[in-house]
Amino acid sequence: MEKQTVQKLFLCFWMYAILGWCYEVFLEVVVYKWGFTNLGIMYGPYCPIYAVGALLFLLIFGRFMKKEGGLALQISRPFIVFFGSMAVATAVELTGTYILEFFTGSWPWNTYADYDINFQARIALSPSLRFGMGGLLFLYFVQSLYDRLLSKPKPKTLNIITIAVLVTVVTDFALTLIFRY
Template sequence: MRYLSKARRLEAVQACVLYFFFYSVLGWLYEVFLEVVVYRWGFTNRGVLLGPYCPVYGVGALVFLLCFSNLMAKREPAWLRWVKPVLVFLGCMLIATAIELATSYILEALTGAWPWQTYRDYAINFEGRIALSPSIRFGLGGLLFLYVLQPLFRRLVHCLSSRVRLGASIAVAVLLAADCAFLLFR
């Protein structure tokens, strides 16, 4: 097993904090886009926290990285190039749906509700907590994330100097911790 030096571990943690934040903000933007442009419901803060981010998307992104980064990095034979995206799609769909289901129970315990109770209107749903249509979108989003966005974000994060990366990751961690504390203690 290959062990990382302390500096490399710190760099990896900083990158994960920044990835978490990037994808939480992108998730919030996605939710607002759906609400305002697609469904035409008007704007509301789609997150449970004060800031423009949905942490469930950050969690999902980190879980996707944990589960699929080795598979994405592997060189495969030509026949597997067509199978791998299907496996990644199905894996992302299942993982995101499980995260969404768990998050609905956690949010209900903490706040008394979960933000996407509109799933009750979907043809195939479970208690209004998860539904087939969003699960398919999450699978497609996972493909976009792993094949397009993550390579770009990885380059962006690794272009930052170690000092800037450290400062940004600390600032993001403090911001998110304060926002979570406000949610829990209000």
């Protein structure tokens, strides 16, 4: 894989993580009116689990989104993406709960116990449906915006941005390990 591609995937990963954090804050503050708390597992404004899901969406559905076809494909594609995104994100979330529980003793979204349809407070139907919608928005709109955004900087500028993000994330990760866990 060429350097530019790795850099762009790395930067996209952290942009997705920040977007996921913004989504969580929006839910907490605006929708549920719980007030602000940093639900991320690190100090910074990012939720890496959203980035994992987004990269998996690209890996699984990227070529499918570009595939040309007849009317049947055009009509069925959003439904396939919706249910596929729902399944992928729910699997990522379920896996994430087990990983986080193993390393930290809990997981940030254990409020799912309050949802009518949930599995061990790890996953729930309502968030899974939102993940399906998020997959549609991500694959149809957000990713093309990120692609345009990352095509603008010159390679040297992209190197500087990548190094700055890497230093920030590594520092945050180290501080998180030292002071939180």
